[in-house]
Amino acid sequence: MAVTVTGLLAPAAPASPAASAPAATVGRLRGPAAPAEYSYLQKAVPGQPLPRHAYADAAAQAAALPEAPGQWQPLGPANIGGRVVSLALDPQRPDTLYAAAASGGLWRSADAGRTFEPAWPDSATQAMGAVAVAPDGTLYVGTGEPNPGGGSLTYEGTGVYRSTDRGTHWEPVGLRDSGTVGAIAVDPRDPARVLVAAAGSLYTPGGDRGVYLSTDAGGSWRRVLDVPGEFTGAVDVSHDPADPDRLYAVLWDRRREPDKRTYGGPGSGLYRSDDSGTTWHRLDLPAPAPGTALGRIGLGAAASEPGRLYAITGDADGAFTSFRTSADAGDSWTALPDDPALKQSQGGYAWWFGKVWVDPERADHLHVAGVSLLTSGDGGTSWRAEGDAVHADQHAMVWDPRRPGRVYLGNDGGVYRSDARGDSGWTKAVYEPWTQLYSVATTPQDPGRISGGAQDNGSVRSWGGARFNTYLGGDGLQNLIDPKDKNRVYACYQYGECSRSTDGGDTMTSFTAATTADRRNWFTPVQLDPARPGILYYGGNRLNRSTDAGRTWQTISPDLTGGPGRDTYPYGTISTVAAGGDGRTLWAGTDDGRVWTSPDLGAHWTQVLGGQPWVTRVAVDPADAAHAYVALSGYRSGSPQPHLLTTRDAGRTWTDLSPGLPQAPVNAVVPTPDGTLYAATDQGVFTNTGTTWQRLGSGLPLVPVTDLSYDPANHRLAAATFGRGFYGVAVR
Structure with a gap:
């Protein structure tokens, strides 16, 4: 359906290793809270605040560019889902539900949450x-x-x-x-x-x-x-x-x-x-322990018992601090037992949830948002977790007044429905195309085969079943398919936990322990050699190389970063790796703004850039290993630095390719043999054939594009979007 809206609408100097800027640092992060920091740090520069309306201004710049021919088509997944932050029922139309996806737009269901269409x-x-x-x-x-x-x-x-x-x-x-x-x-x-x-x-x-x-x-x-x-x-x-x-x-x-x-x-x-x-x-809601700042508060009010409230609180560090109830609309409060399930459900990041939902017909029947959905049938005295009945990380719930016992839930896995007051019987939507993807992999051997890493939904693939399915858990990140053997695949989850498979992912064997690293990025880069895909590269803070499809590994670089940050969050890591088509030249970029190259498979390394924002991608011209492209992020902190650079002399001199692109992070860049350049940004995909930038094609939503996969044999480009799944377009 058509949906419309009215009323809208100098390159850094090369640095020697000695002259490189000091590594940026990160603040105090603990335990499971750390994963939340990856993409923020990628787009931030220390000491530079976010300019107001930066994202909207970049979107306007993108919309003003001329359009290159092409029609993007959605490629799925439609059954995996992604983070839903709010739900609402239509009071005039039975079984009509609206779901707001975190970075995927608004969707409407007319069949009680089974399928959704764009709204x-x-x-x-x-x-x-x-x-x-x-x-x-x-x-x-x-x-x-x-x-x-x-x-x-x-x-x-x-x-x-x-x-x-x-x-x-x-x-x-x-x-x-x-x-x-x-x-x-x-x-x-x-x-x-x-x-x-x-x-x-x-x-x-x-x-x-x-x-x-x-x-x-x-x-x-x-x-x-x-x-x-x-x-x-x-x-x-x-x-x-x-x-x-x-x-x-x-x-x-x-x-x-x-x-x-x-x-x-x-x-x-x-x-x-x-x-x-x-x-x-x-209201005088008691604060946490003395010296501890009050964090996010979740509140629920009972319809069947006027004045009855429930509140969950956390501290500024994300720890659960209390669950309380009031019988007088918040004038006074009573502390309820600190059930261990409450602390466990908040997972150390109570700031991610902050929601309490009360059954409209039973004031003592409650649900609380957490990693697991928690349920109490005795007014918060005791709790049980739904466990695997629904996806993790709960954010939204709405009760249907027309259908006694029916409740809808929104979480990081999408939309669920229960007709048993949320106590059991959860069913997941079957069509919800708003998955947040970090990566995309395709193969020339089978144009229908596509995989990628999905935020909080594992590594997903289009084969191995009737629909997309998950073949490695965790937060899905780097995915690869061997271009000469479509059944040889690789997939990773957070912090470089990577596995290989020779049967298309049906069985996975971890190889992380065979690599060497002091620190591994949330999105640890793994790349195939373009000429010999049995050779792989894996970047921690040092570069590793495998010549036997990931079975064994050798360390081939020193620490290519400026060292760790001030805390336990893995910072000071390799963020991107690329190999030249000559079989000798290697390139690597880091999260602390360094770019390195080696002409001899890691025997010698030269730093060719420093003091940059986060290096999101290094790509090499297929015909010339000395001709490379460096994509950068950081504009959300007002970075004045360019976001796309190129060199034709192995990093001795650089040219800024950013003019003409929207002022936004460049997340991936793909040079093709015929000289065409594709750039994936937070504002879509752009192409340059040597003169000016153009938006590539129509039909791609205004959503960040995190990765590209180019298939020259079938003349197509596939994109991973962070909120709308995979998209594909035919190219020359």
Whole structure:
């Protein structure tokens, strides 16, 4: 279906090793929280703040470029899913559900969550924060994901939008400076009375922050709950289901810097309004232990017992601190037992969840968001985890008032439905095409064979079953297919845990232990030699080489980085590897901005660039190993440096190829034998045949493209998008 929206729209000097800038550092990260930092650090530069509207400005630049011929086609997966941050039911149409995907747009289901169709334009930002439906069917979305991490960088949006035809057409209705939107609440008695929880930018202060009220369906807004700090935002607002004049809001201090993460503070708190959101006062929710800042708060209110509330709290480091209940709408609180399941469910990153849902018919029947979905049948005294019944990492839930016992759940695996009050009987949507992909691999031996690494959904492949299936777990990252043997495949999950297979992935054998590294990137690069695919390269902080398809490995470089960062997060790692077609030349780039080359398979190394942003990709001209391209990231911290460089003399001199590209990270670059260049960016795919840049083809949503795979035998290019799955286009 068509969906439209109206109203939108100098190269760094080469550095010697001695002159290289010092390695950037990262802040205090602990345990499972660390994976959330990868893509943020990739796009950040220490000491350089994010310019407001950087993403939207880059999108406008991309849209203004001329278009090269081509028609992108979605290639799947449609059954894997991805992170869903908000859900809403249509009050006028039974079994109609809206799902907001974190970086995949808005989707509508007319069959009770079984299948979904787009309800948001491909040409607008795909970053979503909240969705709500008014009693008259008017649909609202708030763009920009308020969650502060996840293997992805969570993208900011462009404000609040309204649709009066269930998502066919949209118009912007303000709060463009909200950065991210945590929630939208529509008065159940007055569809024109709308409240928005504006969370603000995670990276820069100010903007539209707090709770905003519109009494004319978004025509105008006034802030009714201000924030106490420049990095405080509203992450939730909701009506009390037992009293629509009463509302609750959650404020939260949150800020991300390249070397520091602040996910709590004195601005975090719980607020109540007793006059439909006109005035607010802070509730005395007990803080964590002395000296510990209050982090994100999750709140649930009971419809069947007026005044009954439940609240879960965490500290600024992401640890669970308490679960409490109130019988008087938050005037006083009672601590409930600290069941070990609560602590385990938060996983050390309580800032990723912050949600409590109460059964509308039973005030003692609760669900809490966490790694696992937690359920209590006794008012929070005891808990049980759903375990493998649903995917991990819960973010959204909505109860269907038309269907007693029916509840929908949104998590990192997509949308689920239960007709047993969420206690059991979960079924997953069968069509939900919004997977966040890190990589793509194709083979000339079989144009229908495609695989890639998916955020929190493992390494997925198109073969081995009737639909896409996962053949290696974890967060799927590097995937490769041997171009001369389609059954010889490689797949990795986080921090370089990689495996090989000779039967297409049916059986996987790990080879990580055979490699040597002090530090391994979240996305550890593994690459095949272009002429001899039985030779592989694996980058930790030193480069490893295998001549027997990954069975054994030898270290062929010193540490190519500036050393580790200040904490346990793996920093100071090789981020990209490339081999020349001459069988001798090697290239490597690092996360701390260094580029190296070796003319003799690692016997000698020369640093040819330093002091750059994160090096996302090095690619080599198939016909000339001295002709290389270096793709860079870092614009989200306002980096003035270019994002695509090239050298024709093995790194002695460099040319900036960035002019004409949108000012955005370049995530991958592919040079072809005929001289065409393809660049994957946060704003789509662009091509250059030697003169100017053009957008490649039509039909590709406005979504970050993380990787490209070029198949010259079949004249096609495949793209991994971070939020809309794989796309393919025919090329010359």
